Amino acid sequence: xxxxxxIGTGTTPVAEHYMRTLTDLALEAFGAAxxxxxxxxxxxxxxxxxxxxxxxxxxxGQSQLGALxxxxxxxxxxxxxxxxxxxxxxxxxxxxxxxAIMAGVHDLVAVIGVEKVTDKLDPxxxxxxxxxxxxxxxxxxxxxxxxxxxxxxxxxMHEYGYAADAFAPFPVNAHTNAVSNPGAMxxxxxxxxxxxxxxxxxxxxxxxxxxxxxDGAAVLLLASERRVREWGVxxxxxxxxxxxxxxxALHARRDLLWFAAVQQSATTALxxxxxxxxxxxxxxxxxxxxxxxxxxxxxxxxxxxGTAPRHAADGGITPTxxxxxxxxxxxxxxxxxxxxxxxxxxVELVRQLRGTAGAAQVKDAQVAFAQCLGGVGATAVTHxxxxxxx
Amino acid sequence: MKQPDRPVGLxxxxxYVPRYRIAGKEIARIWTDGQGGVPVDAKSVPGPDEDTITxxxxxxxxxxxxxxxxxxxxxxxxxxxxxxxxxxxPSGTVVAEALGTTPWISAADWQFACKAxxxxxxxxxxxxxxxxxxxxxxxxxxxxQGRPGDALEYxxxxxxxxxxxxxxxxxxxxxxxxxxxxxxxPDFFRRADRPYPVHGHRFTGEPAYFHHIRSAATCLLDQxxxxxxxxxxxxxxxxxxxxxxxxxxxxxxxxxQIAPGLLxxxxxNTYSAIALAGLCATLDVAQPGDTIFMTTxxxxxxxxAYSFVVTPALLERRHRAPLMSAYLSRQEFVDxxxxxxxxxxxxxx
Numbered sequence: 001x002x003x004x005x006x007i008g009t010g011t012t013p014v015a016e017h018y019m020r021t022l023t024d025l026a027l028e029a030f031g032a033a034x035x036x037x038x039x040x041x042x043x044x045x046x047x048x049x050x051x052x053x054x055x056x057x058x059x060x061g062q063s064q065l066g067a068l069x070x071x072x073x074x075x076x077x078x079x080x081x082x083x084x085x086x087x088x089x090x091x092x093x094x095x096x097x098x099x100a101i102m103a104g105v106h107d108l109v110a111v112i113g114v115e116k117v118t119d120k121l122d123p124x125x126x127x128x129x130x131x132x133x134x135x136x137x138x139x140x141x142x143x144x145x146x147x148x149x150x151x152x153x154x155x156x157m158h159e160y161g162y163a164a165d166a167f168a169p170f171p172v173n174a175h176t177n178a179v180s181n182p183g184a185m186x187x188x189x190x191x192x193x194x195x196x197x198x199x200x201x202x203x204x205x206x207x208x209x210x211x212x213x214x215d216g217a218a219v220l221l222l223a224s225e226r227r228v229r230e231w232g233v234x235x236x237x238x239x240x241x242x243x244x245x246x247x248x249a250l251h252a253r254r255d256l257l258w259f260a261a262v263q264q265s266a267t268t269a270l271x272x273x274x275x276x277x278x279x280x281x282x283x284x285x286x287x288x289x290x291x292x293x294x295x296x297x298x299x300x301x302x303x304x305x306g307t308a309p310r311h312a313a314d315g316g317i318t319p320t321x322x323x324x325x326x327x328x329x330x331x332x333x334x335x336x337x338x339x340x341x342x343x344x345x346x347v348e349l350v351r352q353l354r355g356t357a358g359a360a361q362v363k364d365a366q367v368a369f370a371q372c373l374g375g376v377g378a379t380a381v382t383h384x385x386x387x388x389x390x
Numbered sequence: 391m392k393q394p395d396r397p398v399g400l401x402x403x404x405x406y407v408p409r410y411r412i413a414g415k416e417i418a419r420i421w422t423d424g425q426g427g428v429p430v431d432a433k434s435v436p437g438p439d440e441d442t443i444t445x446x447x448x449x450x451x452x453x454x455x456x457x458x459x460x461x462x463x464x465x466x467x468x469x470x471x472x473x474x475x476x477x478x479x480p481s482g483t484v485v486a487e488a489l490g491t492t493p494w495i496s497a498a499d500w501q502f503a504c505k506a507x508x509x510x511x512x513x514x515x516x517x518x519x520x521x522x523x524x525x526x527x528x529x530x531x532x533x534x535q536g537r538p539g540d541a542l543e544y545x546x547x548x549x550x551x552x553x554x555x556x557x558x559x560x561x562x563x564x565x566x567x568x569x570x571x572x573x574x575x576p577d578f579f580r581r582a583d584r585p586y587p588v589h590g591h592r593f594t595g596e597p598a599y600f601h602h603i604r605s606a607a608t609c610l611l612d613q614x615x616x617x618x619x620x621x622x623x624x625x626x627x628x629x630x631x632x633x634x635x636x637x638x639x640x641x642x643x644x645x646x647q648i649a650p651g652l653l654x655x656x657x658x659n660t661y662s663a664i665a666l667a668g669l670c671a672t673l674d675v676a677q678p679g680d681t682i683f684m685t686t687x688x689x690x691x692x693x694x695a696y697s698f699v700v701t702p703a704l705l706e707r708r709h710r711a712p713l714m715s716a717y718l719s720r721q722e723f724v725d726x727x728x729x730x731x732x733x734x735x736x737x738x739x
Contacts, residue, residue, distance in 0.1 A: 018593065121588075
């Protein structure tokens, strides 16, 4: 199996890009990624394009994004596919791209995570997001993703004796970190008091504990070891890539508060990289709500069950904590870009490993852990990144 | 920047606000169990015998009273509204008739979202400024609709403002210049035969309200070589309490400059009437020599910006008709049940 390296990254700011199309956003991020490796690497070196997108049909009125963006980026005729796994689309597309290099099929591939959602009104957005949950048993009954997370939070509070306020450290940390990320949607700090006073969205989830879906595109350029040496470009190695799945319907799970797919994908990834939890310097998780981050931290094995809120309250998730989380603002403050989020996560971690993350930089970050979820933990993809010099 | 050949101004102005109010918290009691914030403290509610026509007549009579002109002096009566009582049958003729201006009068209805009234004012500037007429009445009036439970239900209110445009030398405030900034940005609309409008949620903010007001206001200030500090007062369209305060801050106007014309916290959004009513409320407190800047906004209609200078004539004419403060202090709160009955929201039979 061949080693895989990330040699270029690019993003658009996460925002409500009302005046721009899905293609506009993809082009901006793609151009930024190419800029990082130009003139050594040229577009004609790219062998394949993987597009991560969750909501193209329902909210952007567009499918076949592979061919669309291959043409738009000037990679005419190239092998190109779109990958959909709801919120995990970015991680799954990255894994597909990485596997093409591992297998020796390609030497340089691009991953474009892109989502364009703000042309539609809230009911259509809710319906689009609800495609990620079980249609027969859940969405059909009017269930939404946010309502599902709210139910899990309520159950968590009941099982472990927490008040809703206990989840405040997650969005507070995310917002604090977003201040120094120029591409984040909400670049302002919040505090526990504001969290307490925020209006309810789906009790017990309040407005400051719910991410906002927004537009954006993020791009990764992946290369084989052979090419990295030939070009002599700085590179981040993908040390592990693991995907696992679980039931879409919550009622079909034995334990509501345990994400089996998360556990499986995290354990497999750490095994592949031959690393332990303490080796991980910085993390990105699917964290649209504090409860989501808490359950992922626990199922991934970073903290004991029922302890994530306490861990966060003790400063464990800040840039100086044991498990620095959401250093670019996470889903909550960077903005939730649906199927592109998994790519944004990896761009943020590359920033950390390059040591260019500004005020939210984790000191001496060498190993990073990226995990994104589709639905409420039905698809889980974990990638581990290490500095190539390591 | 547009300026008529013959200088024009406001020779009279008048407002009308129904006495009834419903509190934002009363609406929240029904729809959100009282949780969360409300966009305005209260909004005006038209009584069962009030509509855009009756309110237009009240406001126009106040404007005529201030000008001390007979109705027959008017050459035009133009009513801007998005809630004309009839789809086919004009409001303008009823208002003209009630004022006593018929039959030798130009009358028309304007529909241009929330800037129908200000567009009528710009047209009046042209009519008087060209010398085709001496006096024209531009009215903005609405009994706005909001779907029960929708965000608009908290703010969609009722009121009217009338501006009597005439020669600058007879005016209480000279209109120095205006300009319009118009794009098709559909953040809010109501299709024919539909009872309630549809709005684009957050899209109504930055790309719609803020972009258009900023564009029109900045351009007029630039072309006149002015800055916000050159104005004593300013008025912006008021779909809620927060937006006008935010856009004022963005442009560099202070809270004190917009305070006299900021009406939405007390009466909600009277649509075509709100910015013009804010101008009238500002004239209620302004002094000769004061300068006033106004920018209106209508969804998919854009923004009109205006610059005014107050003349000494204001002092003597101001008290010839009720001030806005009189209408604001005349409050009778109704509960949600009475409100839905009057708004014909109940399905009978």
